[in-house]
Amino acid sequence: MGNDDLQLSQTFEWRGRSVAWDRLGAGEPVVMCHGTPWSAQLWAPFARALSREYSVYLWDMPGYGQSSKHAGQAVDLGTQGELLADLLAQWELGRPHVVAHDYGGAVALRANLLHGAEYASLALVDVVALRPWGSDFFRLVAANADVFAAQPAVVHRGALESYIATASHRGLTRAQLDTLTEPWLSVDGQRAFYQQIAEADVRHTDEVQDRYAELDLPVKVIWGAEDTWIPADRASKLAEAIPGAVLDIIPGAGHLIQYDAPVELAISLHRWLTRF
Secondary structure (H helix, E strand, O other): OOOOOOOOOEEEEEOOEEEEEEEEOOOEEEEEEOOOOOOHHHHHHHHHHHOOOEEEEEEOOOOOOOOOOOOOOOOOHHHHHHHHHHHHHHHOOOOOEEEEEEHHHHHHHHHHHHHOOOOOEEEEEEEOOOOOOOOHHHHHHHHOHHHHHOOOHHHHHHHHHHHHHOOOOOOOOHHHHHHHHHHHOOHHHHHHHHHHHHOOOOHHHHHHHOOHHHOOOOEEEEEEOOOOOOOOHHHHHHHHHOOOOEEEEEOOOOOOHHHHOHHHHHHHHHHHHOOO
């Protein structure tokens, strides 16, 4: 872990899983949700900046980052949505602002629509939310997860770095790539990486996609214009599906908008949060 990376200091025990989390700052609560194959580290610089005005909560989903990666325990979107609802109840935050990226969007949407979690507002950043999603690589891993998990470590690392690099439009520095790959390079991390891909299932968004019109809270959709993982036309469709949603397309940014356009993303989030 690099000098700028955040060590999550708290844990929440949930159904045999250990969930790493932390809180920065004081003020109105803001909960930041990561996606795949990322972790809370992707949000750390933004959390530090927002912590001057807000109480910012970061957490790693089980199977990711600093949380437990137990073999045989489900890490699918359905499980993560239930967990988020229970985690928010444990924190006793009432109605926090929620900022979610990638898979974290589906997790936050499921927690609200299916499990009763209430938010003051919701910012959805390049999220998994609309069918279809998942790549040819996902389908290949799903059919051969044990084979991928058994690859030599050096082969796994090369494939992992190549895969993650495609999420950035502007290109990643060595330090950024190291931060993103580090959780997946141990024996348990390698197995967990392919497990979470193998458990990706579009049914978890199918169960909520047709209910987005029921969302009764302020929503902002933020997207990188050059996102090749989830193209920006999905942003417009998602915003249209949610009553009153605000749309912000950020030029020159890919799926890893946190690295491609950090200043623009920070400004967009801050303008959103200060509306309330």
